[in-house]
Amino acid sequence: MDKKIGFIGAGSMAESVISGIVNAEILPSEHIMATNKSNQERLDKLESDYRIRTVNDTKQMVAESDIIILATKPHDVEATIDSIKEVIKDGHMLISVSAGIPTDYISSLIGNQDIPIIRAMPNTSAAVRQSATAIAAGKYADEAHVKETENLFNTIGSTTIVKEEDMHTVTGVSGSGPAYFYYMVEAMEKAAVESGLAEETARELITQTVVGVGAMLQYSEEPASELRKKIMSPNGTTQAGIEALQHHNFEDLIIECVKTASQRSRELGDGK
Ligand SMILES: NC(=O)C1=CN([C@@H]2O[C@H](COP(=O)(O)OP(=O)(O)OC[C@H]3O[C@@H](n4cnc5c(N)ncnc54)[C@H](O)[C@@H]3O)[C@@H](O)[C@H]2O)C=CC1
């Protein structure tokens, strides 16, 4: 890729994406730049870990970049765009990973110039190039911009094109999704240790169990419900465990979890 990419915001999401792109070697790492609101230590660490360039002058970075990745928290978007809008020009493409924030809103902050904006929702598995990223095109983005964004995010996992109105749901499903699974792993580790397994043994077994589940979901033709039924012998251990989950309305809880997260994305978009 013959482009320069500037990350505004050097937090956990930016680092996951930077780490994935650097490992994929699609462009020289010095063509990746990052800036932060404060925290020089953080920038120094990113520079030494990934050999990217870090800068203190966000405007200068934007002026030098072809692709700007907006990776600040949603409530910082307005001030951030305000501080850079005078250097945004034709030829720039902006990719926002900020949860909930519509591309139209960003366009209006820029001053309604025809700058192509893509909204993207990756997840932190980008760090190991396993992100499930969804992207949606804003009104000034054409097919070429979508393709370029797809190519970029394909280096850190899979990319799925969705309608922008579906981005809130996507955020509740796959943006936040890794955290739900980590939470489940935490609980399983706790149960294993409480039942006498060494922490390291529990972690090794549970981690491989999750890796195996991921691979089965990816490579088997069968849906999750069928894969689950194959583990559940009648009146066996799995059935006993699943019944305990059903007794506590596990399915309803997960549905509520995903819908509440998606609703929070809508609220973030409304500035709440
Ligand atoms: N953490 C995650 O799993 C995911 C996060 N996101 C989105 O990514 C965005 C960033 O999230 P995190 O990395 O978790 O947050 P974070 O708090 O770790 O990072 C945000 C960074 O933006 C910087 N920042 C704020 N205003 C700035 C400015 N004007 N100029 C330069 N830097 C500025 C802050 O100093 C901070 O380092 C959020 O909008 C979030 O919704 C999207 C997908 C997944």
Ligand SMILES: O=C(O)[C@@H]1CCC=N1
């Ligand atoms: O929790 C959040 O707001 C962000 C968005 C998706 C994942 N983390």
